[in-house]
Amino acid sequence: MKLKNKSKNGTKFKANVELSKLKEIEKEISMLKSANALLYWDRATILPAKAVLERSDQAAYLSKLIHEKLISNELKKIISTLSEPLHFNKLDKISQLIVKKYQKDLKKLIKIPTSHVEDFSKLCIKSLGAWEQARDKKDFKVFEPFLEKVLEMKLKEVNYIDSKSHPYNVLLDDYEEGMTVDDVKKVFEKLKLGLLELIAKIKTSDKYVKSKNLSNKLNKLKFPIEQQKEIIEDIRKLILVDMDRTIIAESVHPFTNTISPNDVRITTAYRKGQPLFAFTSTAHECGHALYELDFDPKLRDTILFNAPSYGLHESQSRIWENQIMRSEEFWKYYFPKFKKKFPSLKSMNRQEFYELMNQVKESLVRIECDEVTYCLHIIIRFELEVALLEGKIKVKDLPKEWNNKYNEYLHIKPKNDKIGVLQDMHWSEGLFGYFPTYAIGTMYSAMLFKEMNKDHPKLMQEVRKGKVDTVRNWLKDNVHKHAGKYLAKDVVKKATGKYLSPDDFLEYLNEKYGKIYGF
């Protein structure tokens, strides 16, 4: 008995020693990631033009240090020791989840040769440059050979990891863990039909037909940047509340960037001819930022201090951007304030403004389109990606296939590649499998929003008064605080009782746009 006791204590002791070694490594990785995130933030906001190459070197070096720590024998040994049932069973629940996550991630990570990681990262820099050039010249041909190489290397990577699965499943795992290409296909098929049906209804409505040839009045009004900035400060405070854990800056494309647990940053952009862009993009990025600010601090510096999927992350930005800040109720509260800032709105009433900011129009550019057509842009990209990876089409076919799909689903054809197949940078960096998360997030946002309203039937009455505490608290308790403890699909199941489906989203759209377009 004594011996057994001793052995038990010994085991407990060993597990603790390994756990604290793990904590130390995680802390180091976390600090390197913070520094690397800052290098990125700074590059996208204020870096002097001539320092761009130096900055890539710095970022590549820190990435290498992080990668080396992740695939180090030390970490492998710690995880392998802690995975032994003898030790594993002695761990608390959170530590068990951490060990399991490392087991899974390391299994994948060690299969990819470091040389491949480095070569791919170098290729991406060139490929991104070629994409920029191709855009300037509005000519896909400039980008084509680079994209071919990127795709080839991405397929090689997929093969390293798992040569038996559908390649798209391997890719999806990086962004939407636990979801398969068949899951996505099924959901997207239903979503597509629902959207096409709704758009058809909208397009035959009287209101649509009447305004069909008029351009959106809002885009012609004056919205001085100084006043836009004041509005954006207001929105930031409304969503994020604690201004001592965040800052905002300007960048070409808005983004959210977490430097460390109390330092989550967003950017916005002021675009000519799109006066509401800064407003909606700030609401969007604040949604992302609030998610990261709400992670359970107990998980700090661990591998679980992350959102479980890009789709779930996107759902958090969409709820604030669309369900809250594009809602009729929000503008009942906010329009008088808004109008005061912008005298150009003097002769416009709230209803007209609300309808104009939610105008549906089949258009070419994903990041400028409305809520209804948005997911069709995503579905087009997903279908092209799958066809590429299954070898059904080739890189050189992309412009033609792209234009055909836009014609088929959105009844519009790009005049050139810049506003067609070259509009997103994602593929130039090898981000195949990423696009679906935008639509998955959009569907999740509707599911979560519906559940939130069930739990709090007076929620939108609060929004009408400018109160969003209930929204914030519900999201924190049901989504944010969990950080990476559970898979995204399980977080949503726990919160709503359902797995991913387009039903709630289509219901939300039909109700909102039925009211706007009168059917």
Add this chain to the structure above:
Amino acid sequence: MKLKNKSKNGTKFKANVELSKLKEIEKEISMLKSANALLYWDRATILPAKAVLERSDQAAYLSKLIHEKLISNELKKIISTLSEPLHFNKLDKISQLIVKKYQKDLKKLIKIPTSHVEDFSKLCIKSLGAWEQARDKKDFKVFEPFLEKVLEMKLKEVNYIDSKSHPYNVLLDDYEEGMTVDDVKKVFEKLKLGLLELIAKIKTSDKYVKSKNLSNKLNKLKFPIEQQKEIIEDIRKLILVDMDRTIIAESVHPFTNTISPNDVRITTAYRKGQPLFAFTSTAHECGHALYELDFDPKLRDTILFNAPSYGLHESQSRIWENQIMRSEEFWKYYFPKFKKKFPSLKSMNRQEFYELMNQVKESLVRIECDEVTYCLHIIIRFELEVALLEGKIKVKDLPKEWNNKYNEYLHIKPKNDKIGVLQDMHWSEGLFGYFPTYAIGTMYSAMLFKEMNKDHPKLMQEVRKGKVDTVRNWLKDNVHKHAGKYLAKDVVKKATGKYLSPDDFLEYLNEKYGKIYGF
């Protein structure tokens, strides 16, 4: 013969292998330093308030990584191999300088236990906090025990490095390599006498006596920040020319921060009641920045890609701030432009403005004082530091000794410790031996400026037309491009034919202020 040849090639080969290993380590150190510099810059400019502690952790970790690389056995071995005459003699001139610099620095670095470095860095964070509290309470007693501990640890460090030299010499070596406490004492004694004599002359001049009880008119005029910003942009472009290698931001105290060779940043501050503060501080920081931007790119990433001393660095900021931008000639060019921005100057003529911005007044605060009294503030600090390190006074005596010296040299006594002994943060971080570099730099600036005018007799006529290319080029060729290849005193000797002396500075002051105060 064949054998000998073979051996020669073998040696050459070995030296090359070690050199390229060295280059790799230097590149890594350089990238870590860039990331660390960015952490610092960001903290001082935009970091969210609640992320301060996280930021210290990140910076401490990167500092540790850099320190570990510097004291690594690998680096020691490389330097020791390359120092062997067999290899050393095969190296090119620059590589020899690099090896010698490492030899010297490592000798010092390895004597200080890592635990001491860590303990001291932790102490400094506490000590800085105590200094801030003491300032708020205007009470030196709050800071006293921390400063005692800082001094004690600094003396311990001095002892690790060299227990036989005068402790001040060991400290000086960090900031003004190659200079001794006796050198400084001798030069400062002469400087002090010259300044006291000049101030006495100024104070008995008619102009001074008449305006003695009037406060400076400039400080009461309105200088809107938006217009100040435009002026500062103008000054930045004038001094730095290439705007793609630099940016400017705001911080509490202005500073210059080099992130990487093409990314040298400055900050400024807009202070109420000191309308010219942003202007003069920007000229000052641009001088620092131009130095770093002009380093010979061949020395990139090496230990020589640094200024050789803080004093020489300071000379570069002083030349632009004082000799150029506080000169009569510069204002002949700039006053009409300046006046256009600030209607509040409407009724003021150029001469009055020039004299007001160069008004001499015995005052309490170093960073707000004029060119003439500035070095007396430094000499007071130097004398107190030396007395402390020689054990002639104790930390608790500092407020009394400080006030006595201010009374003796500047005929003014601080009303409280905040504007007295607590005004600088330097001591709280253990920066003993740093203050003299401000006065050394000031003297160097006059020596270099005099030589520059000898080489280009029409230089100030160019300045009068707003042309400063000759200044910029002369500084680049005679100071900047060398970076850390030579000791500061040798750079100045090479450029001017002389070693440090207060003569040129006193001559410059006497001429300029004799003209202003009419003697």
